[in-house]
Amino acid sequence: MAGMGDDHAGHDHVWADDLTKNQGLVLGTLAHSDGPLSAYDILDKLREDGLRAPLQVYRALDKLMERGLAHRLESLNAFVACADANCHRRGLIAFAICEDCGKVDEFADPLIDERLGVWAGARGFAVARTTMEIRGKCANCAAA
Amino acid sequence: MAGMGDDHAGHDHVWADDLTKNQGLVLGTLAHSDGPLSAYDILDKLREDGLRAPLQVYRALDKLMERGLAHRLESLNAFVACADANCHRRGLIAFAICEDCGKVDEFADPLIDERLGVWAGARGFAVARTTMEIRGKCANCAAA
DNA sequence: ACGTTACATGTAACTGTATTACATAGCGTT
């Protein structure tokens, strides 16, 4: 019964000490995964920790994303823990998603961000947030 | 039966003359809409033209997207007709989506595309396709 | 004409993703 689910519930919340129980569980699950997880994937991994409904996961994800601790990959309907220990990153974040192995590389490029600002400024568009997702093959998988 | 659904079915396929019936209907619906439509929105608008199941819409959308005549907005789970009469655009396409009025502005920025290429090259990442979606307020709505 | 292939279509059932609505519980403030 000491299932594998415990290994992240055990050390709880390393990343921020004011997460609620569900937020800690969800972030722990994401951080221990080697790839993006859908909300239902997360739910399944947390059933033995007492979670039973999708909403519990979505609520936690919303809070985590507000704080920049997790990100949503729109093109996958899936979520990842922020790769930057405490991202809180404003502005553009980009993700390179390997379609072979599923690995996701998070990065920020100030030049792209600035270039985007130029475009928006020229048109009077007020940018709230930007999602940028690159699909392809990572170096490892491209070599194979 | 001279329903309103005819006004795009009537002149059929202006954009490409080798579309199938369903492809023409779906593209016509997208082209006449003033904003993005979900697959089920499209289906509802085409019931009087005989469409009855989601798959009929998804199949048409797949073909249209293959040909660059329609695009998917990942962050909305919705679709638009390509704004460029015959896009066939390779490389990066970006969308600025107004969260107030729903209008979508499609554009391509070679500099961002190039910058992305630099990033990918440095890491050996083989880019297949990129989605870039900017959320915010268009000039009109920002003024109000 | 006939069988064969390729592609478009029709329909139902189903899986997966996300939200609405309502009830409950904990906690700090007054």
Next chain:
DNA sequence: AACGCTATGTAATACAGTTACATGTAACGT
């Protein structure tokens, strides 16, 4: 205790997309 605020629990529902299987239809070679 009463209040406001946040987190939680649960069920039901809405929205999005796919699988499986059957049918139609035009092109091609025999």
